[in-house]
Amino acid sequence: MARWSSNETTYNTEAVADTTNMTDTKYHGFQGGTSTQRINVLEVGVAGQATASAAQIELFARDSTVGATLSVGRFAALDAATAALGTNPVTFNTATTKPQRSATLSLLNLSFNAFGGLWRWVAAPGEEIGMLGSTASLGEVSLSGFTGSATGLQGSHFIVEPF
């Protein structure tokens, strides 16, 4: 299947606890397009854009409350010859019902300095993170700052493979 990129070009993170509403434009959310859609996450990458030191404590996690009425963000196929999907998954950072990070389903847990720092995780083939549908807790993932994280400007991308 084809690979697609979900990305947020630039946003300020904030410290938000588990199972607490995230603030609009301060996270990178990604939700499946339909109730039956399977998606594999192949890669997660973050690059700091801050102009001063900003310790980031970041979680890439499943959401126990999924966002509703989403702003549709950037989502593009990596290969020019990729056929359009029946229904696109949604990249978002604004929602009427705010997403909440699951307290137990953290998938990646990392710290770096947003002042020039970066991190990138790549899965081995067949070892990707799986998503299903568009409801909690398997249908949505998000990248956000955890309790104690400083506000820091950054950009992020997820490389995904929707089925």
Added chain:
Amino acid sequence: MKTKLRQMGELLIENRHAPPPDQRYIERVGKATGKLIIAPPMPVYETRTFTCSHCHGIVIYRPQRNPHWCWGCDHYICSKCEVVRKIKGCMPLNKVLDQMQTEAFRQLGRG
């Protein structure tokens, strides 16, 4: 030939152009919140990771810690899932997702 190394993902954390986050601060946050937070003290940190077959959590591969291996699905699993496996047996998340997807399709067909 299949090897265990074939399952390894890769993680890179780079703080080459700025100081890495203060270790004591990160440890304090980790203790206060009960989370294990990874914050390497060196400017460039590159390591192998594996995806837990039972929950899809990403775990840093440390061979000296003898990571848990599930003979049922032939994959590495995390410590939490190892406890569950001993009680309930092997249940890979991909299998669960397959079953849930089949059920979702069935319900769509009924609707």
